[in-house]
Amino acid sequence: MSVLKRYVWVFIVLAVAGVLYFFKPADDAESHMVEMEVEQTDTLATVEEAPGSVPVKVDVKGEVHHPGVYTMKEETRVDDAIKEAGGMTEEADPTSVNLAQRIQDEMVIFVASERVSSDEIVEKGSQAAEKISINRASASEMEKLNGIGPSKAASIIKYREENGPFSSVEDLVNVPGIGEKTLENLKEMITVP
Numbered sequence: 001m002s003v004l005k006r007y008v009w010v011f012i013v014l015a016v017a018g019v020l021y022f023f024k025p026a027d028d029a030e031s032h033m034v035e036m037e038v039e040q041t042d043t044l045a046t047v048e049e050a051p052g053s054v055p056v057k058v059d060v061k062g063e064v065h066h067p068g069v070y071t072m073k074e075e076t077r078v079d080d081a082i083k084e085a086g087g088m089t090e091e092a093d094p095t096s097v098n099l100a101q102r103i104q105d106e107m108v109i110f111v112a113s114e115r116v117s118s119d120e121i122v123e124k125g126s127q128a129a130e131k132i133s134i135n136r137a138s139a140s141e142m143e144k145l146n147g148i149g150p151s152k153a154a155s156i157i158k159y160r161e162e163n164g165p166f167s168s169v170e171d172l173v174n175v176p177g178i179g180e181k182t183l184e185n186l187k188e189m190i191t192v193p
Contacts, residue, residue, distance in 0.1 A: 056105035060085040063092030063111045076103050082111065106167070107193055131191040134172060135165040145189055147182050166192050 054074040058081050061067050065086025079099035096112035142153040159175045169190050173183050
């Protein structure tokens, strides 16, 4: 009888050990699955914050039904911003804006009236085309400006990269090596948008 009891106890111990052995990997597998889910969630969060979903503010003016400042997603087009402002009025000139242009933070979208002559629009457009944007210009484009050589162009780009885009042309004096006199000479040739 005592031999039978020993076998029963040995059997019970082996059964318990076997159960614990087989169930332990299942727990590890579950924890591994939880880790994988966390990694997938982190990846999704990164995708959602990818460029293109960053909010930017644009100022829509002129012949639109609801002029004002609108918060849009980066990579949105001018056409979408105008629609957000209620669309163009009946007096709007649709040729006065580039509807396919991508919007940028702090951009002004001005929809002109049809009453403005086409000569005035061409004149304004050519003046704007002649100006160089200090927020977007490359070093070689900036070197075309009076008094801006390679070192000053590099300083402007470095300042822009470290501090973000310029809010106004007057902010150019914050760049090392550019003073009030240089700014006065450049004011008519530069723009920030």
